[in-house]
Amino acid sequence: MSVIVFLESWEGKFKKNTWEAALYAAKTADMMGTEAIGVTFGKLDDDAGAAGKYGLKKVISLEDGFDQYDNYKYAEALQKIASENDGHTYIISGTFNGKALAPILAVMEGAGLITNVTALPSSVTPLTARRSVFSSKGFVDYTTEAQKRIIVFVPNSIGVEEGEGTAEVVGGSVSLGDNPAVEVKEVDRVKGKIPLPEAERVVSGGRGLKGPENWGMLEELAETLDAGTACSKPVSDMGWRPHTEHVGQTGIAINPNLYIAIGISGAIQHLAGVSNSKTIVAINNDPEAPFFKAADYGVVGDAFEVVPRLTEAVKNFKANN
């Protein structure tokens, strides 16, 4: 028996959440008394052996035919690797690709699929994992008795701890059957921005910022903190900021270590998407703003004064540490 983990890469590079998946798989395999095996796709610039620092002993690298992400091809390849290595449990990080891949793989394998998982499994026989429901307004344990099972965890749920070691990387190949065809025409990534689901720190703005022309100070704070930028639903609906920045119940759900909400009142729909953040700072000129009830730290004041002051304070801190 083994645990198979999808080690996702982006243009040949791994990210922190790749290693979080490796660590999640290694810890799950430990609980099962077995080993976790990583699978990489496409040609890589980064060294997959680094997975050893997160507990993996072996990584299978599939190069030919996998440069472009494809739901069915990737799912079938994972299934073949699992069947050659007696894999019964799959670990997948809940990235956009991971979330698309998992249900396809679940049907191919007749597997029990548990998504939106926020912690390591609480049991492995049968497999039980805690997941978030009702947009983080509740949590519940899901259990599957199926022989094959798949866990998709929310990025930044268990974090990463770097240890020692190098994984053995072996080349692999799989022959694929006929799969539904999807042709990728163009990939357009925003350069120099930290994508939201993986951002460890997020600075977010609401209507209180009064207009898109005022986002400069927010972006400066974000840059100083190495943070991603986000916004509330009204801000995205008014077209001040792109949809991809909308966090909340009907946008992206995030759980960064630090979430700074500026000029956001804290409507229940907004809180649903951000309440899993480990630390929340609310900055608002209205002392009655509901966000203060959901925040760890609150600042009542004019954002146009407070934000530049905070940026300065962070810069000072960085200069002295």
Place this chain on the structure above:
Amino acid sequence: MKVLVCISHVPDTTAKINFTNDNKEFDKNGVQFVINPYDEFGLTRAIWIKEKQGGTVSVLNVGRAETEPTLRKALAIGADEAIRIDADPTDAFFVASQIAAVIKEGGYDLVIAGRESIDYNGGQVPGMVAAMLKWPFVNACVGMELDGDTASLIREIDGGKEKLSVQLPVVIGGQKGLVEEKDLRIPNMRGIMSARTKPLHVKEAVEANRQTTVGIYEKPAPKGDVKMIDAENMGELVRLLHEEAKVI
């Protein structure tokens, strides 16, 4: 063009979430139910397709009779017929099996489901339906143009977007971007009147596995009291974020 839009019946976004029966069930008491917001974008988009190039829009829900007002609302917005599979939608594999069975009979060209429902947030059903039918699947779809049998689609990816081309039929996991918020259709009086006489077919569920079981619900631990920081003293906030919260 025959379009099927999968509709989840979910608590309104402002609903207070409570659990009942020893925390084994969601407490529906006093909760207003709505069309899943992610599904609304797909529904409006499907109606646009019908208006532009002809065809029909069917809406489908797997649920008990209590979901019929939600299906009627979809009919009032402009769908032509509704199908309800009479079963408890407690497991994604089971629900996807029901939807796939309807599609196999129905001869649809395009299936749109929300990328997730705002109650269980599983995001599993659309991909499972596609895999059961061996149709292409494009998730988190934020743009769609149809030209004959070819769909040009845009999907969200980590840190950007990807443009794709597929041959119909296809299953789409939809969200805002399929249409914009301001373009969402809402029922008008004529729609509401005509919805009363549009067909709503109730079907028996087909045999299918349930792969997961649900345990005891819990609410998130309440936050401790907020610590207020003087707006003049951002150095103090940075100190706390470093020393106490350990996030910078």
